[in-house]
Amino acid sequence: MFDDGTPIYRQIADQIKAEILGGTLQPGGKIMSTNQYAAFYQINPATAQKAFRDLVDEGVLYKQRGVGMFVAEDARDKLVGDFRARFFEDVLKPLIADARQAGISLPEIIDYLRAQEGALK
Amino acid sequence: MSFSVTLRDVTLKYGDTEALSDVDLDLEADKIYGLLGRNGAGKTTLLSLLAAFRRPTAGEVLVDGRPVWENAEVVSRVALVREGGDFDDTDKVEAAMKSGEIRPDFDLDYALELAEKFELPLDRKIRDLSRGKRSVLAAICGLAARAELTMYDEVHLGMDAPTRDGFYKALLAEYLERPHTVILSTHLIDEVANYLEEVVILDRGGILRHEPIETLQGVGATLTGPAGAVDEVVAGLEVLAEQRLGGTKSVTVGTELDAQSRERAAASGIELGPVGLQDLFIHLTEPDRTGA
Numbered sequence: 168m169f170d171d172g173t174p175i176y177r178q179i180a181d182q183i184k185a186e187i188l189g190g191t192l193q194p195g196g197k198i199m200s201t202n203q204y205a206a207f208y209q210i211n212p213a214t215a216q217k218a219f220r221d222l223v224d225e226g227v228l229y230k231q232r233g234v235g236m237f238v239a240e241d242a243r244d245k246l247v248g249d250f251r252a253r254f255f256e257d258v259l260k261p262l263i264a265d266a267r268q269a270g271i272s273l274p275e276i277i278d279y280l281r282a283q284e285g286a287l288k
Numbered sequence: 289m290s291f292s293v294t295l296r297d298v299t300l301k302y303g304d305t306e307a308l309s310d311v312d313l314d315l316e317a318d319k320i321y322g323l324l325g326r327n328g329a330g331k332t333t334l335l336s337l338l339a340a341f342r343r344p345t346a347g348e349v350l351v352d353g354r355p356v357w358e359n360a361e362v363v364s365r366v367a368l369v370r371e372g373g374d375f376d377d378t379d380k381v382e383a384a385m386k387s388g389e390i391r392p393d394f395d396l397d398y399a400l401e402l403a404e405k406f407e408l409p410l411d412r413k414i415r416d417l418s419r420g421k422r423s424v425l426a427a428i429c430g431l432a433a434r435a436e437l438t439m440y441d442e443v444h445l446g447m448d449a450p451t452r453d454g455f456y457k458a459l460l461a462e463y464l465e466r467p468h469t470v471i472l473s474t475h476l477i478d479e480v481a482n483y484l485e486e487v488v489i490l491d492r493g494g495i496l497r498h499e500p501i502e503t504l505q506g507v508g509a510t511l512t513g514p515a516g517a518v519d520e521v522v523a524g525l526e527v528l529a530e531q532r533l534g535g536t537k538s539v540t541v542g543t544e545l546d547a548q549s550r551e552r553a554a555a556s557g558i559e560l561g562p563v564g565l566q567d568l569f570i571h572l573t574e575p576d577r578t579g580a
Contacts, residue, residue, distance in 0.1 A: 174502050175482065202464045209460060211320055213485040217502070261554075 175210055179218035184227065187242050188250070194243060198228060198236040290436040290468040291352040291365065292317040293338060298347030300333055307333040309493045311347070315471075317436075320463060320483055322501070323473040325490035326573050331473045332370075334490065335439045338471075339368035351437060364392055367435035371442045373426030377415040381425060384414055391433050399432035402458060406451065419446030427455050431462050439471040452476075456483055477566040481505075487565075491573050501565075508568050509545050512538040513558030521553050528563075528571035540571060 173181075186192040199207070204215035219236055222228040227242045239245070266276055293315035300308045308330045315321055325331045336342045337349045340356045340363050348355065351362050375384045385403065388394040403410060406424045409417075417425065423446045430438055440459075444452045460483055463470060474480055487504050489497040497504065508528065511518050515537035526542040540563055545553070553560055563571075 174505055176502060205460065205464055208482075209457065210482045211460075211485045211501075212464060213319070214482070214502075 175208075176214050176217040176221070179204065179208070179215060180221050183218070183222060184246055187227065187238055188246050190243075192238050194238050194240045196238045198238065200235060290317045291362070292350075293437065293469065293471075294348070294350040294353070295334075295337075296348040296350070298337065298344045298349060300337065300342065301345045306493055308337075308344075311493075311495060313488065313495055313498065315469065315486075315488075317352075317469050318467040319485045320470040320472065322477070322480060322484040322487045323471050323490065324475075324477060324487060324569055325473075329490040329573070330493045331490055332441055335368055335441050335471065335473060338437065338439060339363070339366055341368065364390075365436040367391070367430050367433040367438045369426050369430035369438070369440045369443050371426070371445050372419070372422050373429060375414045375422075375425070377413070379414050380410070381408060381412050381414065381417070382410040384425065385410075385429065385432070388429050388433060391435070393434040395432050395434050398434075399428055402428045402431060405458075406454060420448060420451060423447050424451060424455070427458075431458060434462075434466065435468065437469045437471075439473070441473045442475070444474060444476060452479065456480065459483070477569055478564060481565050489569065489572060496572060504568065505562070505565060506544055508540055508542050508563035508571075510538060510540050510561040510563055511553060511558050512536065512561070513553070513556065517553075517556035517558055521549055521556070521558060525549075528568075528574075540567070542568075542571065 183192065183198065192198070198219070201212045201215040201219065204210070204218075205212040208215075219228060219230075223230055223236075226239055226245060228236050229239050230236055263273070263276070266273075293313065295311050295313040298308055298311045298313075299306060311330075311334070323331050323334070333342070337344055338351060338356065340349075340359070343357050350356065351359075351366060354362055356362050356366070373384075379387075381403070385399050386396065388399065389396060400410075402408075403425075406428065408421060408424055408428070414422065414425075423443055427440065427443050427447075430440055430443065444455065447455065456479075459470070472480055472484070481501065484501045486498065486500050488495060499507075511521060513536065515532065515535055518537045518539055522539050522541055525545075527539055528542045529540040531538050545560070550560065
């Protein structure tokens with residue numbers, strides 16, 4: 168269920184973020200409890216709690232004492248903004264480095280991207 | 289609130305041999321701990337002290353802040369499950385289970401429910417059980433004791449993979465329903481890693497590491513790439529292991545890489561990988577390592 172590289176709490180946090188970005192989790196929506204996460208993924212509840220704590224620190228979730236964890240109203244906008252900020256540095260830069268190593272030119276990549284955009288429309 | 293554990297300057301000698309030397313350890317209540325160590329590192333000795341099966345040669349062993357030795361009130365709420373259990377071979381399974389009722393919080397209905405789930409034959413004599421079924425019986429007695437501190441010492445021995453999986457699931461379900469302090473002593477490190485909150489590594493009678501599991505899992509890194517570039521990045525870091533394949537070198541370091549080293553590694557075509565808990569444990573407890 169988890170890959171080996173990344174700590175599990177970070178994988179859970181990333182998954183919650185992906186669900187918010189994808190719309191499965193709506194702003195104001197309630198998150199399952201740490202115990203429900205622990206039982207579902209067969210992990211220590213403290214691990215799930217660590218994921219939640221990080222997401223609260225990032226402003227993605229908020230805690231309502233005695234009730235549970237909820238998705239912040241602006242969580243989706245925030246995550247989209249974060250993603251935009253990271254996209255060029257984290258996604259495109261290494262990709263261009265890889266392409267250069269394989270001798271693929273920038274115009275070739277641009278042509279491909281244009282064609283893809285056409286195909287996706 | 290369940291039981292915390294405190295050891296202060298604890299030494300235990302068997303004759304002239306020190307099984308534990310000047311051990312200090314603090315375990316908070318309500319967590320699941322993994323106790324790791326090579327054979328002979330002192331794991332069973334440590335657990336025996338916490339269950340008051342043995343008395344330390346020197347030092348203090350406190351459970352719930354109280355000395356555990358000859359303290360019936362504390363001991364009745366501490367369960368140590370040893371490999372194969374401590375059963376009378378001539379007893380029947382059901383009778384062995386019922387003997388758990390001397391404990392104040394033992395839950396016989398829960399024990400019987402688990403016995404059915406794990407297909408334990410109640411009317412069979414203990415001596416006629418397979419090793420795996422005997423371990424299952426021991427594990428069930430540990431779970432049903434509903435103790436405030438429950439310790440499982442290599443209880444998985446003889447259990448097949450589906451049974452071990454069932455045991456871990458039952459243990460987690462019980463823990464979620466009723467938080468209590470759990471110590472799992474095992475050699476199957478990667479198998480239990482996800483269930484643990486903290487890890488204690490014993491080595492040659494002392495505590496080598498005691499950390500939250502994420503800290504240990506984030507401790508090391510494996511760098512694989514052109515030998516010269518790898519050497520440059522790992523210079524000054526704690527190297528646990530290295531191997532070479534032609535011009536490629538793979539080095540395992542025992543420290544987390546900072547952002548700068550990561551960038552340098554990426555720039556020189558070095559692949560970064562995590563170190564599994566089991567590999568890290570093997571490296572950390574390498575007998576010819578000096579210090580740690």
